[in-house]
Amino acid sequence: MPSENSTGRARALTTAPLQTDCETFSLQLAGAVDGEELDPAARSHFETCLRCQAELAQYKKLLRALASLRNQRLAVDDRLVNELLLALQPGGTVHRLHRLSSASRSRKAAYIGGIAAAATAGAAGALVIASRLAARQRLAS
C-alpha cells in the first residue's frame, strides 16, 4: 500500500485536474466571472483546468447577453398606462387604496388598543376579586 507521502507526490505529478475539483469549485466559478474574490485552492484549480476555463468563457458570454437585455423593453398597451394614470389621479383608485390602507392601519391600531384595554380591565377585575376573597378569608378566620 503506498504511503501518504508517495500518494501526495503522485498527485502533485498529475497535471490533469480532478473532475471532483471542478464540481467543488463550480459555484465559485459563477462568481469569478465578475471578479469576486477566490480562495487560493479555487484560483490554482481554475488556472490549470481547461474545462473550467471553457466554462468561464461561457459565463462571460452569458453575462454580456444578460446585460444586453437591459435595453429591451416589453411593449405596453397605452390603455394600461392610462388606467394607471387614472388610478393615480387625486381621488383615483390608488389614492383610495392609499386611504384604505391608512384606514386599515387605524382600524388595526384601534383593534390592538381595544384588546389591550380589555386585558387591563380583566387584570384589574381579577385583582379586585382576589383581594375580596382574601378579605373574606381573613374575616372568616
Added chain:
Amino acid sequence: MEPNTTDELVAAAKEGDHRAFEELVRQTYADTYTLAYRLVGDEEDARDVVQETYLRAHKGLKKFRGDAQLSTWLHRITANCASTFLGRRGRHRHDQLSEEYELADNVPDRDPVIQADLGDLRSNLVAALMELPPKLRSVVVLRDIYDLSHDAIATELDISESAAKVRLHRARKQLRESLYPMGEEQAHAV
C-alpha cells in the same frame, strides 16, 4: 416654466405637481413593467406589481434624495413589491414566456461582432430565465440585467447579502447549463 428633465420633474412632483408625477410615470412605465414581468413572470401579476410600485413611489417621493438615479430607485421599489407579491402568491410557478411577446424598444449593441455573437444566445436566454425558480430569477435579473448592488438586492428581497450571492451563483450556473448543455468539446467550439 414647464419642468422638462427628470430632475425637474422629480422636484416638481415633490412639490405636489400631479402632472409632473404623471409625466414621470409615462417616462418610466415601460421599464418598470418590463422589470416587474421579468420578476413575476406573468402579465396580470406584473400590472399589479407596477401599480403597487407607483403607489409606493408616490407616497415615498419626498424621501427620494436623488443620490441614485430615479430609475434605480424605481427598480428597487419594483423588486421589493415583486418580492412581497411572490411571497403572497405562495406558489412558485415556472411560467413560460410567450414566444409571441413583443419588444417595444431594443437598443442594439453597437459592436456588430458582439451583436452577432449575442443574437442566438439572447433568444434562448429569455426562455431560460423564465425556467428559473423565482427566488433565483429575481437575483440574477436584478444583478446582471439591472446592475443593482448585492447590498441593494439583499435589502429589497429581505435576505442576507451572502444568501443573495449564493442565489446569484446558482442562477448563473443553471442558466449556463441550460444554454450550453453540450459536451466539453462542443462547449469549446461555442
